[in-house]
Each structure stands twice: as C-alpha cells, then as structure tokens.
Amino acid sequence: MSLSYQTITTPRLTTAYLAAGTLGKPRLLLLHGNVASAVFYQRLMEHLAADFEMLAPDFRCFGHSSALPIDATRGMRDFSDDVEDFVTAMGWDRFSIMGWSMGGGVAMQYAIDHPEKVESLILQAPLAPFGFGGSYGETGTPVEPAGLGSGAACANQALLQAIRNGDRTLPGQVIDSVYVAAGYKLPQEDREKYIDSVLQCKLGDDMCQGNSTPCAQWPYAMGGDKGVSNTMSVRYCDLSALAEVQPQMPILWLRGDKDVMVSDHSACDVAVLGQMGFLPNYPGADVFPSQPMVAQTRYVLERYRAKGGRYEEHVIAGSGHGCMLDHEDEVAALLRQFIR
Secondary structure, eight states, rough: OOOOEEEEOOHHHOOEEEEETTTTTOOOEEOOSOOOGGGGGGGHHTTTTTOOOEEOOOOOTTTTTTOOBBGGGGGGGHHHHHHHHHHTTTTTOOOOEEETHHHHHHHHHHHHHGGGGEEEEESOOOTTTTTTSSTTTTTTTEEEETTTTOOGGGOOHHHHHHHHTOOOHHHHHHHIISSSSSOOOOOOHHHHHHHHHHHTTEETTSEEOOOOESSSSTEEEESSSTTTTGGGTTTTOOGGEEEGSSSSSOOEEEEEEEOSSSTTTTTTHHHHHHTTTTTTTTTTTHHHHHHOHHHHHHHHHHHHHHHTOOOOEEEETHHHHOOOHHHHHHHHHHHHHHHO
C-alpha cells in the first residue's frame, strides 16, 4: 500500500493529511510530533489498515500544511483548534486520538477542549503536561524567572541551521539516535522520507521553532511568545486540566525505555546538558534542576485515576522516542487491544 497526501481547506488553514484504513472500523486520528509530519505514521497506518479508519494531518508549519504563525501564549490551543477544524471538515464527531511527543501535548489539549469527541486517548512518549524545559518537581514548578531555558530557549540551533541549509546529515543523525533507539536501523527508504519531512519544517520566529530573548541568568536565554517551541514553554503550557476532564475516556500511555528525548533525564533538557558539561557554567541542580518529564506525566494521570479515570502505562523495552518506528508490531498490537 502506498499512501499519498490529500488536502482540505478550512477557515483556519489548508491541512495536508494521509488517510488509510477501512470504513466502518474504529476511527483513529494520529498526531505527529515536533520536527516531523504525518509521514512518520505511514508504516503504522499501512500495518493497521484492516483494523481502523485513520487520518494523520500535518500540523501548521510542518509537512505540506500551511505555513502560518503560531501564538505561543495559547499553549497547545492553536494546534488543538486546527485539529477541531480539520475533524469537523472531515465529518468525524467521535474517534480515538494517538499523539506522539508534541502531538501528545496537542492530543491532551484536544481532550481537555473536546472530551465528548474523544473515545480513547493514546499518548506515545508525550510532551510532559508542564511543557519542555525550565520546570522541576512532579507538579511542574517553573525555574524562576518562568521561561528560562524553556521553549525556544532550548531549541536545537544546529538542527535548525541544517534545515535552513537543506543539509541531510544532522537530521539523519537525530533520527537515528533520538527518534529511534540508538543502534536501530530504519529501512533506508523510510529514513530518507523522514529526513525529507524534517527539512520541510517552515522556519521563522513565529513558526519553527520560535523566538527567544537573551537573559543574564544561566542558560542565558528565555523562551519567547511566538512559534512552535514556545507553545511548550512552561510559561504557556499547562495540560494538568486533563485530570479533570468530563466525560472521561480510557488513556493508554506508551513510552520506550531508551527514549532520550522525553524522560526524567532528557538529553535535550538544558539542565541535563549542563550537568553533562555540554553547556558551560552550569550553576548546579539546586539553582536549575532537570525536569522529571515522566514523573510529571504520571502525576497528572494518577490524579485522573483518583477522579475515576482509567489509564494504562506500557513501557516498551529497547524502544526510543518513536515507539511506532522501532517497535511497530508491538505498538500495533497494543492499539488493537486497547481501541474497541
């Protein structure tokens, strides 16, 4: 099976998307992560074509969708509102959502905004409920001043420069060492598609990856108020309301034990990079602690459970950040079992 992009235009934007599956089967919406696109779901969609009816849109600024500005002060809501326009235009009113990484954050926001439409929620290595970088403790207390070392302040500048230059080397290295577990070999054709997807990111202060401002305190930068990465700043990202949603839906939390992106010791957290000596002048964990991303997600999901909700956690041995990439069969089996 070979999937090809289609587009649909709504009042908010033109969304490019992949579609696959069988009419009449459970509906599954697939939301990709940062510096990615729907292409990362293609193999999984082909695998599950007999089991689900699936849609996988590209977010604004990614893949083949519109290059439009993002108001980061709304957290995940620009993306969530885009998703609502998209599913409405496609005629979907009840469905399951699977969100990966940043897409997991969008999925949580959508479930907060529209719980009556979500049959089940699958979070694959999701963005922590309190954003990316610059917070500590399971309740997501911000490092002061809020926004320090968070959002675009911790964006990978070398990767952004590679995208500007159309350089395929660094994106390939990031895919090989972060998106999948180190040592896993993607099929070459898929790897090239994923590199193409990374290079399609639309760059700019109000798109990928956002603006930042210099600061006198380590790490000497604060996330701004525009663009993709700043939607994940601790200043604007708070998804803890997931614990309160009504009606509730079953939640499946998937993560790999080799994930170096979203973990309690993320190699992409500036505090961890400081501890490792990659960022000089680190002031110490008492001044700038690392973010316990997994613990923060568990904190919110345990609050959800305490209010009568149901969630399951599955840790996939040997898997990296993209479980559906390096453990496709296991992820497919879990989805078939969980979504009825």
